[in-house]
Amino acid sequence: MAQQSNKKQAQRTVRDLKIGESGEISGLNDPEMALKLLEMGCLPGTSVKLNSKAPLGDPITIIVNDYTLSLRLDEAETILLKD
Numbered sequence: 306m307a308q309q310s311n312k313k314q315a316q317r318t319v320r321d322l323k324i325g326e327s328g329e330i331s332g333l334n335d336p337e338m339a340l341k342l343l344e345m346g347c348l349p350g351t352s353v354k355l356n357s358k359a360p361l362g363d364p365i366t367i368i369v370n371d372y373t374l375s376l377r378l379d380e381a382e383t384i385l386l387k388d
Contacts, residue, residue, distance in 0.1 A: 317388070319367060319381040322355035328386035329353075335383035346370045347384055 322328060330351050333339040346369045347353070356366040356373055363378045 317386040319384040327354040331387040332385045338383045
């Protein structure tokens, strides 16, 4: 059981990115949120870059497919990144 917990901690999400840092989407972990994110261009294999954070940290903006998308942190946490 500890191994499974460690794996979850090791999986990075868009929420973990620092401003200016990029990552490649590996999947989405919330079925209800996935459709919305897929429609906005957050497809597996797509590169995303953290563009900015609001003064209190939420929401954030990311660049996906040459456009800027604003997300809440709980939404960003559902976008998994490749290691």
